[in-house]
Amino acid sequence: MSWMLSRDKSWQFLQQNFSWVADMSGVMQDPIHHAEGDVSVHTQCVLEALRSLPEYQQLPTLQQEILWSAALLHDVEKRSTTRIDYDGRIVSPGHARKGELTTRQILFKDLAAPFAIREMIAALVRYHGLPLWVMEKQDPQKSLLSASLRVDNQLLTLLAKADVLGRECADTEELLNRIELFELYCHEQQCWRQARRFPSAEAQYRYFSTDNAPPDYQPYDDYQSQVTLLSGLPGMGKDSYIQQHCFGLPVIGLDDIRRQHRIAPDDKMANGWVVQQAKQLAREKLRRGEDFVWNATNITHQMRQQLINLFVSYKARVRVIYIEVPYVKWKQQNSARTYAVPDAVMDRMLAKLELPAPEEAHEVIYYIDGQTEAISL
Missing domain, CATH: 1.10.3210 (Hypothetical protein af1432)
Incomplete structure (x- = not known):
């Protein structure tokens, strides 16, 4: 390369x-x-x-x-x-x-x-x-x-x-x-020229999400379900990813709730209500131990962390899928959408983009232009 x-x-x-x-x-x-x-x-x-x-x-x-x-x-x-x-x-x-x-x-x-x-x-x-x-x-x-x-x-x-x-x-x-x-x-600390290795994905997540957990500790896995949390800018292909890779799993999507209740995407006053409706649907599935997909942009660490903490509190294992395509393709895909996002809004969101870090969840996958990639060489 x-x-x-x-x-x-x-x-x-x-x-x-x-x-x-x-x-x-x-x-x-x-x-x-x-x-x-x-x-x-x-x-x-x-x-x-x-x-x-x-x-x-x-x-x-x-x-x-x-x-x-x-x-x-x-x-x-x-x-x-x-x-x-x-x-x-x-x-x-x-x-x-x-x-x-x-x-x-x-x-x-x-x-x-x-x-x-x-x-x-x-x-x-x-x-x-x-x-x-x-x-x-x-x-x-x-x-x-x-x-x-x-x-x-x-x-x-x-x-x-x-x-x-x-x-x-x-x-x-x-x-x-x-x-x-x-x-x-x-x-x-065994991280010179390499990432620190942990006994398992669960051990890595537990170390970073709790206090006083040693990095070599292997915790007991007692999760009852798995939540797939998508992350990516509008128009990157999250809906296509669901169709191709999520094999009929139930999907909780903020945009779906907005359309169902005829709420405009730029209606900031209604955003809180939409999120609460989505979280309520998630809690119902989490209580039943059901797997599902959470479909939203989730482009900042704070957004993702609030959701991950909620899912984990119900004993769910969380897998984050970050989705991206090249810039030119992204703009083309957005223009072809039924509900295209204005370019100015897209650029503002791009400026705020924080990629999911490897330790944010039990598993973090980077799906880049149709294939899984590592975050480092």
Whole structure:
């Protein structure tokens, strides 16, 4: 597999052709941690530092391109999150989390990348600060193991090292020491260059969804039914997936309820009522121990988590199916629908898209353009 974000990697070309690169100019940073200058200067320094690392030079060409792209994009959303804090310091809270969403949007809509490559770059952007701050997390082990399900920690370590070397600050040595400790912690937790392995899917889900569960614990499986929760933007093909793969299972669909009661899709006042009707139908099936499909967009973690918690409380095993097709095909499929979603609404939803993480449910499947794919290479 070969892919490149840009063959011309000169900063002049990138700045002239990508608005999100041009936006980096003038976005100031805290001079204590970034005396080198604004985000544009910092990003150029990070790219230069990355290319000079012997470990980077030894990587296969595709991994080099993935890492270079992540370095280019790692601070892309400092443009929207940077502000002056109460003590006069320049801060950019949440820039990595928002940067992940922007990276996904760019590599889906504007610079089409294969799914696994796109998600690896998005994960690197999301977690680029983890090697520096993992031990300050509320639960360092859980934070590390969660990241390991999505990202190659060796690549993450190289990105963090380039990020440190691409800045001017007084604590460079301390930050590099933190990265070395992160690598040792990855080896200790069995997630260096691989995702942490759990005894079973149930063990993985239980570890991440409960407190104080050790990762090697094998819980007892006492589930009484299975719920298939679909996730995907409107027009991606969820209804077609149900017809082809769900073999006559009962379906609870929010759109079906809206049409049954003649409620417009953009009637926000009625959305809560529609969801409550759907949940009531789900509870009835859950009490009877029946399998069913929940058909809705479910494009954010919060949406999915509320439903998964409900299903699990009734002793249901939850399987999440994320469905996606390429951007051009998506727009075509939406236009051909009986109830097409306006383009502006589609783009707003795309900007909010959070892919289901592997630990969100007992099983998470990525169904991409008609076939199942892994979230990483």
